[in-house]
Amino acid sequence: MxxxxxxxxxxxxxxxxxxxxxxxxxxxxxxEGPLAxxxxxxxxxxxxxxxxxxxxxxxxxxxxxxxxxxxxGRSSTNINFMFAGDLLNQIVSSSFAARDxxxxxxxxxxxxxxxxxxMCMGSLLLDGRFAEAVVxxxxxxxxxxxxxxxxxxxxxxxxxxxxxxxxTGAGAAVLAEAGNGPYVTHLTIGKVLDFxxxxxxxxxxxxxxxxVDTITAHLNETGRSPEYYDMIVTGDLGKVGKTxxxxxxxxxxxxxxxxYDDCGYMIFDAEKQDTHAGGSGCxxxxxxxxxxxxxxxKKGNINRVLFVATGALLSPTTTWQGESIPSIAHAxxxxxxxxxxI
Amino acid sequence: xxxxxxxxxxxxxxxxxxxxxxxxxNCVAAFIVGGIICDVAQFISNTAKGYGYSQESVSSITAxxxxxxxxxxxxxxxxxxxxxxxxxxxxxxxTGFANSMVSPAMEFKREGFVFGVGAKMFVLAGPVLxxxxxxxxxxxxxxxxxxx
Amino acid sequence: xDYLKAFIVGGVICLIGxxxMDHTKLTPARILVSFVTIGAIxxxxxxxxxxxxxGGAGATTPLTGFGYTLAKGAMKEIKEAGILGAFTGGxxxxxxxxxxxxxxxxxxxxxxxxxxxx
Numbered sequence: 001m002x003x004x005x006x007x008x009x010x011x012x013x014x015x016x017x018x019x020x021x022x023x024x025x026x027x028x029x030x031x032e033g034p035l036a037x038x039x040x041x042x043x044x045x046x047x048x049x050x051x052x053x054x055x056x057x058x059x060x061x062x063x064x065x066x067x068x069x070x071x072x073g074r075s076s077t078n079i080n081f082m083f084a085g086d087l088l089n090q091i092v093s094s095s096f097a098a099r100d101x102x103x104x105x106x107x108x109x110x111x112x113x114x115x116x117x118x119m120c121m122g123s124l125l126l127d128g129r130f131a132e133a134v135v136x137x138x139x140x141x142x143x144x145x146x147x148x149x150x151x152x153x154x155x156x157x158x159x160x161x162x163x164x165x166x167x168t169g170a171g172a173a174v175l176a177e178a179g180n181g182p183y184v185t186h187l188t189i190g191k192v193l194d195f196x197x198x199x200x201x202x203x204x205x206x207x208x209x210x211x212v213d214t215i216t217a218h219l220n221e222t223g224r225s226p227e228y229y230d231m232i233v234t235g236d237l238g239k240v241g242k243t244x245x246x247x248x249x250x251x252x253x254x255x256x257x258x259x260y261d262d263c264g265y266m267i268f269d270a271e272k273q274d275t276h277a278g279g280s281g282c283x284x285x286x287x288x289x290x291x292x293x294x295x296x297x298k299k300g301n302i303n304r305v306l307f308v309a310t311g312a313l314l315s316p317t318t319t320w321q322g323e324s325i326p327s328i329a330h331a332x333x334x335x336x337x338x339x340x341x342i
Numbered sequence: 343x344x345x346x347x348x349x350x351x352x353x354x355x356x357x358x359x360x361x362x363x364x365x366x367x368n369c370v371a372a373f374i375v376g377g378i379i380c381d382v383a384q385f386i387s388n389t390a391k392g393y394g395y396s397q398e399s400v401s402s403i404t405a406x407x408x409x410x411x412x413x414x415x416x417x418x419x420x421x422x423x424x425x426x427x428x429x430x431x432x433x434x435x436x437t438g439f440a441n442s443m444v445s446p447a448m449e450f451k452r453e454g455f456v457f458g459v460g461a462k463m464f465v466l467a468g469p470v471l472x473x474x475x476x477x478x479x480x481x482x483x484x485x486x487x488x489x490x
Numbered sequence: 491x492d493y494l495k496a497f498i499v500g501g502v503i504c505l506i507g508x509x510x511m512d513h514t515k516l517t518p519a520r521i522l523v524s525f526v527t528i529g530a531i532x533x534x535x536x537x538x539x540x541x542x543x544x545g546g547a548g549a550t551t552p553l554t555g556f557g558y559t560l561a562k563g564a565m566k567e568i569k570e571a572g573i574l575g576a577f578t579g580g581x582x583x584x585x586x587x588x589x590x591x592x593x594x595x596x597x598x599x600x601x602x603x604x605x606x607x608x
Contacts, residue, residue, distance in 0.1 A: 156425015196349025
């Protein structure tokens with residue numbers, strides 16, 4: 001079968017859609033981090049005027065989507081589909097936001113890989129001429145995630161040094177058939193990998209193999225070298241996962257240290273903010289991509305990025321049952337101009 | 343990707359890439375805070391004895407007071423900060439038991455008073471009671487059958 | 491003097507807990523459950539009493555002391571009430587602490603809200 005599938009996992013889009021607008025909303029801690037200037041809205045507290053964190057998270061997602069649509073110049077009735085997901089059980093943040101937005105909605109669960117997953121799905125619809133414009137979004141919230149996956153906030157616990165801090169943030173992107181870039185040119189859909197990590201505090205180590213697998217698949221199947229990109233960025237591997245990824249990529253025959261970074265590592269100042277190994281959560285990669293990376297692309301400081309969001313597909317139940325943590329990574333190639341490389 | 347590793351191999355592989363907990367510092371902190379909390383209990387105990395209460399009453403008074411203290415410090419949002427610093431020094435004493443009951447109860451208030459507060463209080467304390475009481479019953483039975 | 495002994499004994503028991511937390515895969519919940527159980531068993535063997543006699547509140551405040559209270563209560567009640575004491579004794583002895591935890595837990599949960607973490 002000729003044409004659009006390269007190898008087993010990578011898809012080349014023949015009509016690359018454009019990312020025409022973005023929006024981000026973050027919590028106070030993220031607003032004190034090194035990337036604060038890139039975020040559109042920084043909340044003063046993580047309740048956002050609501051009486052529960054779950055409602056706050058849903059509101060953040062909804063507002064991010066609304067702001068991205070507003071920035072696109074289109075009305076929400078001219079956005080054909082919404083792709084979104086989050087970390088909460090039954091992805092309620094997304095569903096309840098979609099309830100208020102009334103855009104045909106596809107809910108996704110990819111854990112922290114959702115930003116890439118939603119852009120993959122949205123891009124495919126646009127490339128296939130099934131839509132003219134879509135919105136892709138995701139969110140996470142420290143308090144609602146801790147409550148569901150780990151410990152009540154007031155409990156006296158010590159977090160290990162390789163633990164990560166779930167980002168309170170929502171990011172949304174409007175992708176359209178017509179536009180002047182940045183263009184989504186290639187997608188690499190990940191496979192679920194599990195290298196046996198059972199400790200839910202050690203997400204970076206759990207997810208690194210999935211990132212390595214997807215990145216190598218992408219580079220092998222497109223024939224591109226790491227230097228083709230100005231930036232290869234993973235979603236939330238944190239300091240530990242970043243180290244592991246660099247090492248494993250070298251074992252695979254790819255030297256990526258000149259272009260490689262990780263959103264979880266970038267979003268917090270580990271020393272000053274006591275975030276141990278770095279940020280995590282769907283919102284982490286979403287706000288770094290839609291805030292920092294997209295703004296730098298529009299300025300021309302970054303022209304080609306491979307955005308690889310990573311997700312840990314565990315649940316509290318599987319952890320109690322002694323299961324290990326399967327993970328997945330999806331990659332989206334975003335480029336300011338088309339026609340180079342494959 | 344080409345690299346294939348079993349779970350054991352991967353665990354070995356990442357070992358030197360994981361930052362280690364500052365165990366010595368944690369142990370010192372746990373020792374000191376644990377000691378202080380026990381001294382607070384000792385003070386309450388001595389005071390109750392001074393008022394002439396029997397040994398059993400003194401035990402109960404001390405337990406109730408320490409539980410109140412743990413619950414109150416949790417309520418005002420201080421106990422988690424102590425816990426971050428002291429680790430086991432705040433988890434192991436009975437104040438930590440109170441903290442483990444009050445923190446989920448506060449957190450799940452939004453789910454209502456029956457299934458939220460009422461049920462969640464025992465998320466962490468439940469196992470302690472189940473295993474503590476069951477063990478004491480088994481010990482009791484053994485003592486009855488074989489005791490001096 | 492008894493303050494010093496309480497400090498040391500309590501500190502050591504917490505120290506053991508910390509070592510377990512840092513060097514094993516035991517979660518805080520499992521440590522609490524183990525400590526209660528071990529405290530009860532040690533008292534069943536008649537050993538924990540010596541630690542209590544020496545350390546006072548340093549031995550009774552940690553959760554091992556809760557296990558000690560439960561076991562001691564069961565054994566004492568057996569002398570007075572026979573086999574029934576195995577069931578009633580432990581809970582009787584610990585009644586104050588447990589009831590207090592439940593009641594104060596409820597009151598504090600009603601009065602206060604969890605604070606967002608910085």
